[in-house]
Amino acid sequence: MGSRTRTLLARALPAAAIVIAAGLGGFFAYGHLVESRLPVATVSQAAGAAPVAASTAGSGKARPARSGEEPHPRRAIPDKLPDIAFADRHGVMRRLSGWKGRPLLVNFWAPWCSPCREETPLLEHLSRERSRDRLQVIGVAVDSRAEVLDYARRAGIKYPLLIGERPGLESVRALGMEAVFPFSVFVDARGRIVTVKIGELRADQATLILDLVDDIDRGRIDLATARREISRGMARLAVARARETHGARS
Secondary structure, eight states: OOHHHHHHHHHHHHHHHHHHHHHTSOEEOHHHHOOSSSOBOOOOOOTTOEEEEOOOTTTOOOEEOOTTOOOOOOOBOOSBOOOOEEEETTSOEEEGGGGTTSOEEEEEEOTTOHHHHHHHHHHHHHHHHTGGGTOEEEEEEOSOHHHHHHHHHHHTOOSOEEEOTTTHHHHHHHTTOOSEEOEEEEEOTTSBEEEEEESOOOHHHHHHHHHHHHHHHTTSSOHHHHHHHHHHHHHHHHHHHHHHHHHHHO
């Protein structure tokens, strides 16, 4: 191999690593993947996300997916948030439509999921700090009621929780998603799904998305433009994070 070839490879490899890291950022943006009003999503397992399969009969406990298991057929992600209904931590049935007219961050999670636990403090912080923007954070837990309540008590979760147990996986599929936890659905005040973030949500990502959702609700920007801005912004954040990681390892 000549010296010129080695030099080109040396320059190309770091750039390729950054592109790959950006692709594994755990982000799914409508504007990046679809053109039609009814987007059809291809959702892959993302870095920082835990896959699950349906629970064994009668156990009510989700288990990790095994290699070779057939995934559920891919479905279209709806334009608007489905009106999911589950019991809250007090056993009262609650519907997502009960928060109609407010921007929502609906986080799908499970107590056994490590990335889910990592993002809990951020979600609690957003619930408090974004209340001035009328944001409502809602957790949809897919696990047994006892496990969810025990973890919520220990973690000090104050925002509303809906506990899906095994039927919670059906709500995941109603959103056109695979059971890869955590993932967060961002919804504007009109009930439209703006974007979906797969994997652990980070503070800079949340700020980017929620600021644009607020711009939509205030009439400063339209939905299509917001989706494009989210897609570009998330790519920039992923590249910056990859560079930081590369620099720390150098």
